[in-house]
Amino acid sequence: MKSDNFKRFELKPFLIEALSEQGFTLPTEIQERLIPAIKNGRDVIGQSQTGTGKTLSFLLPIIDRIDVTRHEVQAVITAPTRELATQLFDELKKLIDVAPEDERVQAKLLVGGTDRARTIERLKIQPQIVVGTTGRLADLVKENALQVFTAKMLVVDEADQMLDMGFIDDVDKVASKMAENLQMMVFSATIPEKLQPFLKKYMTDPRHVHVEPKHATATKIEHRIVSLRHRDKLDFVVKIAKSLNPYLAIVFTNTKEQADEVANAMESAGLNVDRLHGGLQARQRKQVMKLVNDVKVQFLVATDLAARGIDIKGVTHIINFGLPKDLDFYVHRVGRTARAGADGIALTIYEDSDQESIEKLIKKGIRFTYYDFKNGEWTKLDKAPLGVPGKRRHVRTSTTIKPTQSKPAEKKATGGKATAKPRKVKPAYKKKAKYRQNKEEQRQRRINKKK
The missing domain is CATH 3.40.50.300 (P-loop containing nucleotide triphosphate hydrolases)
Incomplete structure (x- = not known):
C-alpha cells in the first residue's frame, strides 16, 4: 500500500485507505511532528504557511480518536470564513466517507448564511465532529442547540486571521462551554502577541511546532x-x-x-x-x-x-x-x-x-x-x-517579450534630419532631449526676431 509511511502513526485502517486513494505517500514535516502529540491528547500550536499539510495533521488524529459509539459532540473545528470552513469539511468527508458503516463518524458543517431554523432542527441528533465558523457556532451554543460540553478537542484554524477579524471572542464563548480537560489545537501562520492571553487561558504546556519554509514562496x-x-x-x-x-x-x-x-x-x-x-x-x-x-x-x-x-x-x-x-x-x-x-x-x-x-x-x-x-x-x-x-x-x-517590427527613424526638430533613437537609453534621456529641443527652438526664435 502506498501510504505505509502513515501506518507508524497507528491510525485506523480506513484512514490509511483514504490517504492512499488521495495519493498521499509521505507525511509532511508538520504531520510527522504533530500527529503523535495530538493522538496523545496534548495541546499543540502548529505554526506554518499554507501548503505544509497542516489540515491533515489535525484531521487524522481527531478522526482516529472519535468514539463512534458515543452519539455526542467530541470535536469542534473552527475557521474564520465560510469558504475555509467548507474546505475543511470537504477534506474531512474525504477521510470519513471510506469508513465501514460501523466506524462511520458523524460530522456536520455549521456556517452563517444558511437557514438557522433548519440547522437547529438538524442538530436534534448531535454530530461527533463539528466544523464551522465562530459566529454561527457561538450562536448555536448560546441557544443550546449545539451541546459542546461533551467535546474535549477544539481546533482553532488560521488563528491570527481570527484575531484580525475580531472572532477570538466567539471562539472563547465556545471554548468556555466545552469540557474542562479541553485539548486545544491552534494553527496559524504567525502567533501575534495579542493572541497570547487567549492561548495561556486554555493551553497547558503546548507542543509548539514551527515549520519554516525553505523559501519565502514556491521556487517556481x-x-x-x-x-x-x-x-x-x-x-x-x-x-x-x-x-x-x-x-x-x-x-x-x-x-x-x-x-x-x-x-x-x-x-x-x-x-x-x-x-x-x-x-x-x-x-x-x-x-x-x-x-x-x-x-x-x-x-x-x-x-x-x-x-x-x-x-x-x-x-x-x-x-x-x-x-x-x-x-x-x-x-x-x-x-x-x-x-x-x-x-x-x-x-x-x-x-x-x-x-x-x-x-x-x-x-x-x-x-x-x-x-x-x-x-x-x-x-x-x-x-x-x-x-x-x-x-x-x-x-x-x-x-x-513580444517581438515587434522595428520602428522607422524619428525626425528631430533640430535640423529636420532623421536620427534613430540610441539603443541604450541613458537615465533621463527623454528629459534631456526635450530640454535640448526647447533650447534649439528658443535659439531659432531669437534668430528670426533679429532677421
Whole structure:
C-alpha cells in the first residue's frame, strides 16, 4: 500500500485507505511532528504557511480518536470564513466517507448564511465532529442547540486571521462551554502577541511546532513587478490582464470597493471575470466558488479573503492591484499559484509610495524581476527603474517579450534630419532631449526676431 509511511502513526485502517486513494505517500514535516502529540491528547500550536499539510495533521488524529459509539459532540473545528470552513469539511468527508458503516463518524458543517431554523432542527441528533465558523457556532451554543460540553478537542484554524477579524471572542464563548480537560489545537501562520492571553487561558504546556519554509514562496513562481508611473490604474490592470491570457488568474485588491471597481472595469472590457469579497452574501460567495472550481471563470478579483487557506486549483497567474498593507499577505496571495510543482507568475503593479514595502519583501527573500508594459508588449528590464529599491542590482539583460517590427527613424526638430533613437537609453534621456529641443527652438526664435 502506498501510504505505509502513515501506518507508524497507528491510525485506523480506513484512514490509511483514504490517504492512499488521495495519493498521499509521505507525511509532511508538520504531520510527522504533530500527529503523535495530538493522538496523545496534548495541546499543540502548529505554526506554518499554507501548503505544509497542516489540515491533515489535525484531521487524522481527531478522526482516529472519535468514539463512534458515543452519539455526542467530541470535536469542534473552527475557521474564520465560510469558504475555509467548507474546505475543511470537504477534506474531512474525504477521510470519513471510506469508513465501514460501523466506524462511520458523524460530522456536520455549521456556517452563517444558511437557514438557522433548519440547522437547529438538524442538530436534534448531535454530530461527533463539528466544523464551522465562530459566529454561527457561538450562536448555536448560546441557544443550546449545539451541546459542546461533551467535546474535549477544539481546533482553532488560521488563528491570527481570527484575531484580525475580531472572532477570538466567539471562539472563547465556545471554548468556555466545552469540557474542562479541553485539548486545544491552534494553527496559524504567525502567533501575534495579542493572541497570547487567549492561548495561556486554555493551553497547558503546548507542543509548539514551527515549520519554516525553505523559501519565502514556491521556487517556481516568477515575481514580476511593473511600475504604474503616470498611467490610469484601472485601465492599466485591464490591459495587463488581456495580455496574459491565463488559465485562471486571481487579481488581489486591498478593499472590497476596489475589488468591485476592478471587476466592473474588466467586465466592461469583455473579460470573463467574477469577484469574491466579504461584501457578498454567503449564497453569492458559494456560487462564485462553484464557478471557479468548475473552470467557468478566467479572472477572479478578490480581497485577501481568498489568500488564506482556500485552495483554488489551476491558478496560473496572480495580479496584485496593489501591495497588501500586511506584507505577510504577499506570501499568502502568491501562494495560490505554482502549487503541486506547477509554474506560476505573480505580477505586482507598484507606485512610488511602495518603495519601502518592496525593499522589505526583497529582504524576506523575494527575488523580483522588473518589467515595463507598453503598447501591449512586456519588456524585461536589466535593472530596477530609477528610484526603485534594487536599482543597482542587475537582474537580466533587457528583452522584449513580444517581438515587434522595428520602428522607422524619428525626425528631430533640430535640423529636420532623421536620427534613430540610441539603443541604450541613458537615465533621463527623454528629459534631456526635450530640454535640448526647447533650447534649439528658443535659439531659432531669437534668430528670426533679429532677421
